[in-house]
Amino acid sequence: MKGTIALGLVFLAYPFVLSNAFYLDIGVALLLAAISASAWNIVGGYAGQVSVGHCMFFGVGAYLPLLVYQHWQLPPIVGVPVGIAISLVLAILVGMPTFRLTGHYFSMATIAVAELIRLVVSTWDFAGAAIGLQGPAVGRGWYDLTFRGELPYYFIFLAVLAILLFVTWQVQRSRFGYYLRAIKAGERAARSLGVPVRRTKLYALMLSAAFTSVAGSLYAIKTGFIDPDSGFGILVSVQMVIIAALGGAGTLYGPLVGAIILIPLQTATNTWFGGGGTGLTYILYGGIIVVLARFEPGGLHEMWHRIAPRFMRGRDAA
Amino acid sequence: MLLLQVIVGGLLLGAIYALFSSGLTLIWGMMNFINFAHGEFVMLGMYVALLVVVWLGGGPATFGFAAAVALFVLGVIVYASLIRHVTRGPMLAQILSTFGLALLLRYTAFWIFSANIVSLPQTSLGGTLNILGILVPVAQLVAGVTAAVLTVAMHLFLTGTTIGSKLLAVAEDRNAAMLMGIRPDRMQALAWGLSAASAGIAGALMAISYPWSPSVGETFGLMAFVVVTFGGFGSVPGAMYAGLIIGLIQALSAFYFGPIYKDIVVYGLFVALLWFRPQGLLGKA
């Protein structure tokens, strides 16, 4: 409890302590990454259903606000609930058939559907085809959420992250949360204890999809632009997964920790290596994921819990 | 006539799909493990072909063989250093292992070869044949027929030879196989080598007629998922038929709807499969 309050204060104070636009930029990116990864975490971390195509929800959430603005001049925020609704439908489309089969089918399906949507969107003029969509250049009022500086976005994102983490915490303590963990720990045993496995997985996916959609919407509203790659590209999915896994999939703060480490790192490598930086960043990501899978699938959270007792023992001995 | 040409072209490409998908389904059936980097193995096969042509000036037979050997070795190395250690662990580790590998291979290829689209210089397989009024490029014909032959050979190897039976025994019942003196670890390493080699040769064969860039791995990987699902869990014969059918469907989609839609139709078919017949053609319900 004390830790959470301290953490909250740090995040509230951050933009005033490091008020440089550069640091604020990183902070906003970090928060957004933490939101996406924490959303993925619900189904991928807690329930153990590894989606590698989560960008489908992010992309839907990103496109809808700019679509409603582009075609009907509505404030982008109107597109947010529509994005959530469509994402929920997608979740059902992907989850219902695959959750009665083994986990691999689900993972394969997530990649396939994400790619399917990316292809469709890139040829669909209504959605801007390959060029994409833009948001309002100048806000017509506060409701367009087009702020000059990053500061308002920072606090909106922080609020959303706080809500998401709160929801995740509540889930963790509830029957639903216990059932998710049981499914991850042993589906067959969970079934024998009365856990409605298929339904539970589906609810987890839907909850995850909804929040991922919101993350996408936040991204589009802040950036004011979206195209098939920034919405539905595989790298969007990769970032969610690696951040959650690095910090500790299936833990409350794991994704946030992962974001705190990876986003500044990503900014650094992109800056150092210039144009070629993006390529190298993803080689690095690939390498990190493989190393995590091979040596520490529980991420830093698990590693900490393994190593920390040894430090304690050392102190006592001295 | 044009329609027949499209059909023939689709079947020939489908034979190549069948070849690399057989490798994927072999591993799936044997270890209940999906290799998310399989498409990248195909992509690497294509680049091996390119390097052999550019450095050694070799022909299709040479670079085909080289791709097979290089990828076989890579497959065994990947198994020994990575796969073997994650199969006993959590699902997250299993899926992330090859998913991360795919990223690693793909972006390393981007870094080394850049995103430029490349193709092989004209090989000895130039020209077009006229078979009963259908125009078939020699390269495509040779590639397709070779792929078909190799796929059948793989099936015969698995079902007809001693070592093939040992592989299948481990797939069937690992513990029973151990009691019979078969070493599952060795067999699984061999399977990974074969699987990667099948992808490598398929890539080399495809390189003969089609241009590519490092991003093709992603598409081939997805294609392989669709084919193995359609063909049925672990079924090499299933992958054979499914590959041909998918190749055909893809070609017809491109013909009727336009080239942009060919992949959309195939992925859409995949979703439909999952809903209505996940066991595929030859799988059990």
Place this chain on the structure above:
Amino acid sequence: MLLSAQNVSKEFGNLRAVAGADLSIDEGEIIGLIGPNGAGKSTFFNCLAGDTLPTTGKIMFDGVDVTTAPPETHARLGIGRTFQVPATFEDMTILDNVMVGAFLRHPHRADARDHALKVLDLVGLKDRQEMRARSLGTPGRKRLEIARVLATGPRLMLLDEALAGLTPAELQQAIALVRKIHETGVTLVIVEHIMEVIMTLARRVIVFNQGHVIAQGEPQQVVKDEAVIEAYLGRGHRNWRKRG
């Protein structure tokens, strides 16, 4: 009659694991299910648990047809089972393991927790509630599985070799625990190889061999049954007895 199985068979391709097995259990009984390895008792057991779909036959539980029902439904109706190889949730604490079971009838966390603690107390694992399940040895895991299933409030418990691999002292404790569970009103079906368990606990024993039920009755009678002895020792035992 609480549970009845009529003409249950299970075929795997050409292999007939279970052939026309019949069984009826009244509430409050303790039934022992024995037989040599590969006799089909585990497959039959899995059919009763809803884990395996029988090829033919009908299984009724308290008037409800559960032949094709999935394990989740079995649990909700009041059938619980343990696994031959313990399938505890390794990375969860002992308490959390049992809470998963408790949540079936106690949707709220506080109630589930209370109930889980009571069950842990009964089973003797309460003092280790915060430890990870993986820190337990096999006997501990088996006890945890029993606790976890018990928390679902079953009317019928299917125990799959739950007392195997225990030291003599542990075995006595386990037998006492099973008796305690029975006293709370749970009907039990116990698959076992350990004769002591069957003889002391089971009121009725059913013997499987090669997919068939070859004998049924009180333990003392079944043990003397010719067919049963033959199943375990093989035909040749008669020659040995003559020589003896």
